[in-house]
Amino acid sequence: MQAFVVRDHAGGRSATWEEVADPSPAPGGVVVQVRAAALAWSDVLQMEGGYVGAVPDPPFVCGHEFAGEVVAAGEQAQHRPGDRVFGFLAGPGAFAEYVAAPSGLVRRTPDALSDLDAAAFTTSFLTADAALVAVGGLTAGRSVLVHAAAGGVGRSAVQLAHVLDAGLVLATAGSPARRAAAEAAGATASAGYDDFADLVRERTGGRGVDVVLESVGGDVFDRSARLLAPFGRLVTIGASSGTPPQRLKLPLLWQRSISVCGVHIGRLLAEQPELLEPSWNRLLCLLAAGRITPGVGLVVTPAGIRHGIEALRSRIVDGRVVIDFTVGTAS
Template sequence: MRFARHGGPEVLSWDEVPVPQPGPGEVLVRVSAFAVNWADLLERAGRYPGAPAPPYVTGHDLTGVVEALGPGVSGPAVGTRVFGVIPRGGAAAEYVAAPAAQLYPVPETLSDAQAAGAAGPYLTADAAIVTMGRLAEGEDVLVHAAAGAYGSACVQLCRAYGAGRIIATAGSDAKTEQVRAWGADVAVNYTTTDFAEVVREVTGGRGVPLVLESVGGDVLGRSLECVSPGGRLVSVGASSGRSSSRFRLHTLFELGISVSGFTLGLWLEHHPELVRPSVERVLRLFAEGRAAPVVGRVFPAAEVAAAHEFLADRRSVGRTVVTMTPAP
């Protein structure tokens, strides 16, 4: 799946290209399914920093079966069902050659659709909560866009890791009900209610020790109002496509707030050893049934453009997935 120019979903096309050959440290994977995420939409539109110039094969999150090993690779073994995130892209294809270190065996508890979208949201959520956010047991947390892939992972992991009250935002009443079912104590429809006021009311005006933010723009700016003195805000993306104009340096040192950013792709490329603890924790939760990737909808390969539109319209609850396996 490639595009020759930037634009809307209409620029996407399936092209015939040679099957890649795995190089040193790589494995060849026959893709079963891949997820569509906000990075894919922004790359296609020409709004993602650092993305290569088109045409190139899109997609980052996938699941599939190992078909061949490249030089110097001892595993995962041929025939192993794997999942992972490919920072450089290429997941939206029948075959992809990817670094073996960026792929992990799929837990038996996950379907292909769940596995296709599991690594990105859950490894990012774990790092944001544990490594960057330093969540302590009993601490209150504000999770934005909680009905999405990353947000739903945050709600589940915060609950599993012993958070106090989980305050979650979502874009409709139906989504807030779903977020409560995943473990949120307070769910706010941000289209009708001021989430900052709710946080102040719930916490008695103090704010929360940890904010998990992925929207950017005004949401990021207003989230700084929700962090308690000495608290943390972790930003992992900007699905709004906008930065914030409401950042005051004084906010940091007057209240002792720490703000950090995290991008899973950078860690996978440059510090894979930092990702390993997240992998181990997340796989353990999947195996124990304490967390499960949420799939909003599965599209056939012929309808990738529709999958992009579905996600862009914010209709997805959880992950939007494309299957490469023909329907029976």
Template structure:
């Protein structure tokens, strides 16, 4: 089979398309033919070995796919520990879900990891209450575009999205954001970024921040929180160390910092079932709009990683393993 293999850690240049034997399913696993593979920002960390779980070489990246069981069967979308950037992959059927006929491969991939993350960020971690102000960092990204829509659907009082260009900020408003902020304000001064978030909220602090950048964006977001506000952190896109948060800084305003990683939901598949059932139904009904950022041939995997790292993309990126 054709697959993307990494034999040394680094940037997009370490992604090589090679011919490899088909994977051998482990205990309880099943072999699947991959029609479309999803690309996530976390994959760029996996290539560098800079993410939460240490990687072992050689490896095939990719945490999600749409395909069919080898030998035939219904189309499913599934999650993986790795191995998605390939013509075939193996995973436990418990981590796959049927794709409704009215949902495309790209749409299914948009919701299985990024959509489920947005769902759990708001419901499980932040416990969003009706009327609260929600800040979505990287609101034009794969998680962000869905989080903006879900926050609106679930009764957020005001939604503020950050995005790095006028076009991306306009997209977030089209999806339901009430106001936007340029995250570049945090580059030199997290206080300026915090002030911009409060200004976008009518001069008041905010209730919930979904944060995936780290560094100054994290610090500014934390400063912008109201009493009983929650900052949910789920990424490290800035590749910067985030300053430590002293307990007193949380107690002074009754603020909370919450970490989230979807891998822990994968270990409890029933948590994924709740999210996937609702998300796929919303997409099929036309009530949730996944933004598709591009479909790349497997042979252009380096370009896909370069584009997502340089913020040239919006929404969901996917790979076609047959090209």
């Protein structure tokens, strides 16, 4: 089969479509013929070597999120050949014609959901829900600041906070057009990464926000921690800037009665999936009721994956970039 493989060369990393061995199902697992896979900025950072976090040594197949049809099932798998499913891999491996996954990491695709939308759903919404609700403690009436709110997780978090009746949904994004997209998704007001502190102070009367969803890293993390209201929680999920947070002084936590927490959806799915059941139930109900939408911003072919990468690099896509495998791979 064809897969998008990352390799190290003397001049750095590169990824290309290559022929690799077909996978077979593990006991309790399935093999899925991929019809769509979502490309995230974190995939690009993993391909190019700037990801803040654990990545396997090359060569490895890129990508985490996919949707398609089960073509083989191991003993005691929860799905059968012919089932439409979508899912998320704990490690990279989804940009391939066939993906082997444990049954617990895939779900039946709702009939009304296209494969393109299904591929874009899991990381964005499950991460947003786990971060805001399970870890961040967001409830109706509370205030939230969502960073990078025109991207996949950010846009999903804004939608969720809005439908969960958060009292105030503040957002950041990298350009006026992207801030407008965040407001269209449900943000009360938005600002850039340089001036979000002014927005938070102004809109909260200086009190600060109850929850921050932080994914940019570096100085954005450090400044956001100072904007938490007493007993507020900052949930950190990544560092899209490529720079980890560096300056937070821990005494700030007890001096201001605030918490900093982290969540990694791949780890939770692989190691404690039961903790995510309330999130899955809430999200699938909201999806069925049409109250949240996956938000595919750009569809590319496997041969056009570079176009998707460049679109993410130039930060022009509102929502998710999805690779349509039904048009064939790059071979």
